[in-house]
Amino acid sequence: xxxxxxxxxxxxxxxxxxxxxxxxxxxxxxxxxxxxxxxxxxxxxxxxxxxxxxxxxxxxxxxxxxxxxxxxxxxxxxxxxxxxxxxxxxxxxxxxxxxxxxxxxxxxxxxxxxxxxxxxxxxxxxxxxxxxxxxxxxxxxxxxxxxxxxxxxxxxxxxxxxxxxxxxxxxxxxxxxxxxxxxxxxxxxxxxxxxxxxxxxxxxxxxxxxxxxxxxxxxxxxxxxxxxxxxxxxxxxxxxxxxxxxxxxxxxxxxxxxxxxxxxx
Numbered sequence: 001x002x003x004x005x006x007x008x009x010x011x012x013x014x015x016x017x018x019x020x021x022x023x024x025x026x027x028x029x030x031x032x033x034x035x036x037x038x039x040x041x042x043x044x045x046x047x048x049x050x051x052x053x054x055x056x057x058x059x060x061x062x063x064x065x066x067x068x069x070x071x072x073x074x075x076x077x078x079x080x081x082x083x084x085x086x087x088x089x090x091x092x093x094x095x096x097x098x099x100x101x102x103x104x105x106x107x108x109x110x111x112x113x114x115x116x117x118x119x120x121x122x123x124x125x126x127x128x129x130x131x132x133x134x135x136x137x138x139x140x141x142x143x144x145x146x147x148x149x150x151x152x153x154x155x156x157x158x159x160x161x162x163x164x165x166x167x168x169x170x171x172x173x174x175x176x177x178x179x180x181x182x183x184x185x186x187x188x189x190x191x192x193x194x195x196x197x198x199x200x201x202x203x204x205x206x207x208x209x210x211x212x213x214x215x216x217x218x219x220x221x222x223x224x225x226x227x228x229x230x231x232x233x234x235x236x237x238x239x240x241x242x243x244x245x246x247x248x249x250x251x252x253x254x255x256x257x258x259x260x261x262x263x264x265x
Contacts, residue, residue: 003041007222009232009249012037018249022224030064038084040092043113043265051081051094056111070115072096076105083142083177083218086262087132091157093139095127101145108141110157113265120159128218131180134259140165140186144174149188149199166203168193177218177232181256187229189216196231198256209252213238213245221258229254 007020015035019028034052039059042049047067050059055072059065073079073096084094092111098104106124111117121141128142132154139154151165166188168175173193178186185206186199194214198207215234222230228251235247 007230008039009230010036010039011247013236030061032064034066035080037081038094040084040086040261041263043090043263045265049092049264051084053080055081056092056094056115070111070117072109072117073107078103079105082106082127083129085130085132086264087139087154088134088136088262089156090263090265092264093130093132095124095130095141097124097126101126112157118157120157121162128176129178131178131186133180133184134182138184140178140180142175142178142188144176144191147174149175149178149186166199173214176216179218179220179229179258181221181258183256185256187219189218189231191215191217191234196229196252211245211250213243213248215246221256226257226259227254228252229258 005022009018015032017030017032037051040049047058047060050057054068056070058067058069078099079096080099082095082097086092090113095108097106104123104125106127107119108121109117110120124143126144128144130139130141132139137154139152141150147168148164149166150162152159153161174191176189176191178188180186184201188197192214194211196209196219197205200206213233217232217234219229219231222228231250233248238246
């Protein structure tokens, strides 16, 4: 988070928030009372916008308290929120998914700064991504179990012309979280594939970074020059004594740069 000069990452299943301060060089761990899937900055606020088991909430980091702003899919108790990003106009884009990863009950939403909610797509089992180009004209979104990355044309809060941008080979794992660099190339985490792949604007694999554990979940650029790719992983079903890197956070210095997240609002 550029505002706090810190790196934050979540353990969804472990209900915890981890923070590394670039100023103090200290690590802080907070136990959370709710399952929390993402954390993003809010314009002119010391609080953060988070996705929880109940919906979209404001989170007071210092007090470790949640304030529900909007309930999401209360009629679907097996659903939960998954990945989210903010566009340059301050709109939040996020998906929901079936927690059992069986039903196509997940949807894709846009939340305006006035908390008007717009459903833009549905029939997902596991949603991931999204990522938005820097000219705000395209949005990428992942359907993990379909092994597809979709691209939409974007006009503020309206999406159109959905098409397949990239599709993983069946043997390569599942597309998970993603980010975008200054050149509008996609960096895609591959669950079960032990890698992050960089994909050009025409959908071609440009670079592959491999890791010593298979469940790679997401990635984001950070650091003082925005050239460090931070990569998260999971340890679902893993024996940590055998797969010692499962669930670790990795950092990779690259020759590419990302941009800081816009704020909600």
